[in-house]
Amino acid sequence: MKRDVIIVGGGAAGFFTAIIAKERNPNLKITILEKGKEVLQKVKISGGGRCNVTNACFVPKDLTEFYPRGKKELLGPFHQFMTGDIMEWFESRGVPLKIEKDNRVFPKSNSSQSIIDCFQQLIDKYDIEVLKNHGVISVEKQDGIWQVETTKGLFVADKLVITAGSSKRIWELVATLGHKVVEPVPSLFTFNIKDPRLTDLLGVSVPYATVKIADTKLESHGPLLITHWGMSGPAILKLSAFGARKLADMNYEYKVEVNWLSKPFGQVVQELHKIKKANTKKQIALRSPFESISKRLWERFVTTVGVDPISRWADLSNKNLEEIARQLSKAVFKASGKSTFKDEFVTAGGITLKEINFKRFESKLHENLFFAGEVLNIDAVTGGFNFQNAWTGGYIIGNVLAE
Structure with missing residues (x-):
């Protein structure tokens, strides 16, 4: 069965992208492929298990100052969707948030499970297919259609979104598509x-x-x-x-x-x-x-x-x-x-930013190929900024997918 969209990566950026797309266009057939046996693991452990959702910095230009890599590229996207927007998004979907003294934003519950439950409810509501234990082996484009081979079979779709984080295997696959990858090094x-x-x-x-x-x-x-x-x-x-x-x-x-x-x-x-x-x-x-x-x-x-x-x-x-x-x-x-920090490992490295159209977070080399999150050569300091990059990319891609 051909999908409209395949998303590689069952993390924050992948789930958010799928939900935004389905909220705008409920008829889309979306499948999320996750290598592991669990999804949203980074959300679960972030912020000491509380999930540092974002940071209470509400001026786009000021916000970009927290990104050693991606500062210039994120300025435009942050004007479309940034910290106040994601806070309103969660609040309006039943997850009250709080701003702490250092401007970090957490669920009032002090538990990352609140974020996970919110995503899971929306995944179920919109009938988004989530397949675990599906490690990606290869990615090809034939006659304008994306073919994704996994450990559990072959999947095809019109559009492909890669949100698999700082995965060496995924970077290697992206390189087979002609994209240059900046060698990753530890960032925090x-x-x-x-x-x-x-x-x-x-x-x-x-x-x-x-x-x-x-x-x-x-x-x-x-x-x-x-x-x-x-x-x-x-x-x-x-x-x-x-x-x-x-x-x-x-x-x-x-x-x-x-x-x-x-x-x-x-x-x-x-x-x-x-x-x-x-x-x-x-x-x-x-x-x-x-x-x-x-x-x-x-x-x-x-x-x-x-x-x-x-x-x-x-x-x-x-x-x-x-x-x-x-x-x-x-x-x-x-x-x-x-x-x-092994549990909250962040890298500097990923797909070179010159090859991405940041108005759509789309590859400049391949139409209908999108990237969000740490798979790109974007990273930030601690304080919720890496998640904000994921939310912003996912929001913009989700809207493009729903067109």
């Missing part, structure tokens, strides 16, 4: 740093640090978290996303410059002199003099420069103050390797 990862300054400080964080990769222009700002492996948190993950290619080229061996206070060295020195003057008789490590630096982290900086934490402020020399200021504002750490 923590920095592996073994340094005595971080030992036993697991869970310590600062709300706003400035992080740089030495000898590059790579820099980011935001919360920084000390982990088992070294450093993580939004500042690190953003840097790993925007520096994905550069850090891969460096074989993940590089120096990280951390300004824990995001203040100039000279200013920190001046502040330490004032603090010394006001606390001459107090013990240095009795408490942290900086609100954003925890007592444990402050004590570590003090001991790192060879100062006894039970010393009094009056005992500190000008050199001591400068050395502490350097640890606070110009600390250098050696990173070696990376630790990726």
Whole structure:
């Protein structure tokens, strides 16, 4: 039986594309082919099982700034369908959402199952065929008709949509159609740093640090978290996303410059002199003099420069103050390797964007071949932005399919 549409990939972009198309044109015959035994697995585990649906950034141009790859290409599509639109879409279909302090958007239920249930109800309502355990073996186009061979048989359709995410096998198949694929590298990862300054400080964080990769222009700002492996948190993950290619080229061996206070060295020195003057008789490590630096982290900086934490402020020399200021504002750490989030793995890589018509998310090489989500060389920082790329692509393709 020939379908109108075959969608390869049972994830967020694939389901959303199918639902949008059927809402506009209920007569379409759509089949979703999923390699695994379950669908929507990335939705299920995202956001720690809560599903970070999108981000409360409502200006298209501002939104594109969160995409290291795809920034230029997504500006037009975001004017058609973006964060406020997907929020309204879920709300109107019985999934209330909430905006958290960091602008991430989650279901009020705090469960990704709310999103999965919504999709499943609409899949059932519109009689969209979902076939699991159907790994794609080959894709060909003959006489204008798409032929998709799977482990369970051959499927044919007028239109083909590929939303299979960062699948090496799918990228290989796409390459057989003449599309160029940018070799994928990890995009979101923590920095592996073994340094005595971080030992036993697991869970310590600062709300706003400035992080740089030495000898590059790579820099980011935001919360920084000390982990088992070294450093993580939004500042690190953003840097790993925007520096994905550069850090891969460096074989993940590089120096990280951390300004824990995001203040100039000279200013920190001046502040330490004032603090010394006001606390001459107090013990240095009795408490942290900086609100954003925890007592444990402050004590570590003090001991790192060879100062006894039970010393009094009056005992500190000008050199001591400068050395502490350097640890606070110009600390250098050696990173070696990376630790990726295996459950929420994001890559920089995929189909080269020059070969896509972003007014339709359609291949420029083949008519009626569409791509959405991470199969394209588009990725974003954490915070719901990767899902937003999937929703926007799926919405635009769904409308095209319904024409």
